[in-house]
Amino acid sequence: MIKVEGLTKQYGQVRAVDDLSFEVKPGIVTGFLGPNGAGKSTTMRLILGLDNPSSGSATIAGQPYRNLKNPLTKVGALLDAKATHPNRSAHNHLKWIAQANGISTKRVDEVLALVGLTGVAKKNTGGFSLGMGQRLGLAAALLGDPEYLILDEPVNGLDPEGIHWVRTLLQNLAKQGRTVLVSSHLLSEMAQTAEHLIVIGRGRLVADMPMQEFIRNHSQSTVIVRATDFQTLTNALTGAGISFVTVPDALGRATVEIANTTTDEIGTLAFRHHIGLLELSERRASLEDAFLETTGDAVQYQAEKPEEPQQ
Secondary structure, three states, X not given: OEEEEEEEEEEOOEEEEEEEEEEEOOOOEEEEEOOOOOOHHHHHHHHOOOOOOOEEEEEEOOEOHHHOOOHHHOEEEEOOOOOOOOOOEHHHHHHHHHHHOOOOOXXXXXXXXXXXXXXXXXXXXXXXXXXXXXXHHHHHHHOOOOOXXXXXXXXXXXOHHHHHXXXXXXXXXXHOOOEEEEEOOOXXXXXXXXXXXXXXXXXXXXXXXXXXXXXXXXXXXXXXXXXXXHHHHHHHHHXXXXXXXXXXOOOOOEEEEEEOOOHHHHHHHHXXXXXXXXXXXXXXXXXXXXXXXXXXXXXXXXXXXXXXXXX
């Protein structure tokens, strides 16, 4: 388990992390979310002992990272995929890491194959694309076959196949009982990858709960209805005390949107009033909806809202 207790980091007048506490448990992928400047990368650096906290603590398996013996066999981390010597080949980059940490060099070929870089193993990393660099960073994180993985934006620069591969890899590693903490700004991808979320804003904890609970608690679903008799439908809704709004859909057809209800409830109401339905669907709340609602006040760099496009 990764345990963060009262973690605080002050840089001059800026408090990057503010009395932050949470736990990352094994067996599931835990997503680490927050707006730019929220303190995610700083928190990860503090967990890995790359920075010293102003107060509080961060431990892995009950110990600070610096006290771990053979740390790469315990913790795999990816914070900066560009941290390679540009004139060193991918194979040699991993080889020196393996030799410095008592890891068999046979493992180098294994992780290169795992991340799909066997064909460019002898190519200098300075010529790598962003996606290839990410794959090499993941290979380095996996080199010691670690029990813990701490990854900052691991799918940045990857193509759809690569993103799907990382998602499947992380989920499979979690199923093996490993502890996986991963940050990403790709919310749609995080929604498919993580089971639990830790959300921070301005260095403080905003939410610590299962993915579906976070979405359900911080946003709402909407039922979309179109009927053969629009007026009868709206009269029935009004008579049942159900609030709704009427809007045109993409084709200009009159559509009713109803919040805080279910398709079962509206379908039953329509049946009772003998109303033929042309559409009865649910627009589910997304992780993006919940994230924006939860962290709106914690955004450090707030841009002006763009104007709606002209019809």
